[in-house]
Amino acid sequence: MKTRVYVTLKNGVLDPQGKAIHHALEGLGFSGVNDVRAGKLIELDLADNVGDADVEAMCRKLLANMVIENFRIERVADAAPAA
């Protein structure tokens, strides 16, 4: 079973990567960009017996830094490709 984990910085946490992307977009001439926040998308291919509690534990122990990041778990039907 396919599961996606979205890891994003908590509000108020400085995002130097987002700032750099924002600056680069403006340098390329793109206007109308008010803010950019960079995060992580982790796609897990899991056995069917791996439950939500296990995935949550993976996030808390490894995938997200709970001090500065939030995470969101999304179970994906096999058919929907990420991109």
Add this chain to the structure above:
Amino acid sequence: MKTRVYVTLKNGVLDPQGKAIHHALEGLGFSGVNDVRAGKLIELDLADNVGDADVEAMCRKLLANMVIENFRIERVADAAPAA
């Protein structure tokens, strides 16, 4: 207007970061993890006059490396938080 861009590696492209996460999860004792693919989630806060074509151009020129990455653009209603 809030827009999310999901950047993922194309199939077949080696993902060392995903491999490292996979290895670390197993080291922490998590079983049932068949594969891990790491990608990027970029949240853009855009002015209303920035159209889909502009966002696509941002992706092609900067946010995604078109040789090895795919991207998917998602327009977000203001209410839905990312995580």
